[in-house]
Amino acid sequence: MSLRFVVTATDTGVGKTVFSAALADALGACYWKPIQAGLDEETDSETVRRLGRLPPQRILPEAWRLKTPASPHLAAEIDGLALRPEALHPPKTSSPLIIEGAGGLLVPLTRREVFADVFARWRLPVILCARTGLGTINHTLLSLEAMRRRQIPVLGIAFIGDAQPDTQRIIVEMGGIPSLGRLPRLDPLTPDALRESFRRHFDVSQFQERCV
Ligand SMILES: Nc1ncnc2c1ncn2[C@@H]1O[C@H](COP(=O)(O)OP(=O)(O)OP(=O)(O)O)[C@@H](O)[C@H]1O
Ligand SMILES: C[C@H](N)[C@H](N)CCCCCC(=O)O
Ligand SMILES: [Mg+2]
Numbered sequence: 001m002s003l004r005f006v007v008t009a010t011d012t013g014v015g016k017t018v019f020s021a022a023l024a025d026a027l028g029a030c031y032w033k034p035i036q037a038g039l040d041e042e043t044d045s046e047t048v049r050r051l052g053r054l055p056p057q058r059i060l061p062e063a064w065r066l067k068t069p070a071s072p073h074l075a076a077e078i079d080g081l082a083l084r085p086e087a088l089h090p091p092k093t094s095s096p097l098i099i100e101g102a103g104g105l106l107v108p109l110t111r112r113e114v115f116a117d118v119f120a121r122w123r124l125p126v127i128l129c130a131r132t133g134l135g136t137i138n139h140t141l142l143s144l145e146a147m148r149r150r151q152i153p154v155l156g157i158a159f160i161g162d163a164q165p166d167t168q169r170i171i172v173e174m175g176g177i178p179s180l181g182r183l184p185r186l187d188p189l190t191p192d193a194l195r196e197s198f199r200r201h202f203d204v205s206q207f208q209e210r211c212v
Helices: 016-027 044-052 072-078 115-122 137-148 165-175 190-203
Strands: 004-007 030-032 035-037 065-067 097-101 126-131 154-160 181-183
Touching: 004 016, 004 065, 004 115, 016 030, 016 044, 016 097, 016 126, 016 154, 016 190, 030 044, 035 072, 044 165, 044 190, 065 072, 097 137, 115 137, 126 137, 137 154, 137 165, 154 165
Parallel strands: 004 097, 004 126, 030 097, 035 065, 126 154, 154 181
Antiparallel strands: none
């Protein structure tokens, strides 16, 4: 089985998609966004294809594409659909596979099940994307608690944002989880800048040694 892992975050808008694009580019991986909520703007799959320069065949089709940029449980109800979390199974691919959630860990797919429940069933190693700014210590430690309670394997934390050494340090120490690196905010955010920054701030071998 090739490398497969989940990319989640402490919140929506943290940078999972941008990080996934960089990692997919670095690993030559496939990318899967099982549930896309919001179709008016560029979707996450389109962003990953653009920023990660992935060929179309490495972007797997979403299981559900929902019109409204909202929590999937609500976006599905608005579209008159019922999401079936139990029907979500990570595709088997010959390349590594990166799976992006939607929002943070406790985002509902239905009024009974959240993404963390799906990740617990998959039992794939999870990368937690976390901001570096004020408020992230609480959000990150809460997210780690939510995963620990469900015995979800966590590969490490990918920090997104400007360096905040003591914040990053206390999260690693109190969370008991390694930092995988930090992706700075890039301006402009281009495929070349993203590739270069990822190479500078992450050791790609750490994603290859400890994944299942
Ligand atoms: N390293 C970065 N440098 C510059 N801009 C970034 C970076 N990471 C994320 N962004 C920007 O922040 C916004 C949110 O990023 P992104 O879409 O990756 O978040 P997300 O966690 O995937 O959100 P969602 O929960 O909606 O999937 C986007 O406008 C994106 O371009
Ligand atoms: C629409 C957005 N871009 C994400 N796809 C979904 C975020 C759901 C967040 C739910 C919440 O935590 O309030
Ligand atoms: Mg995203």
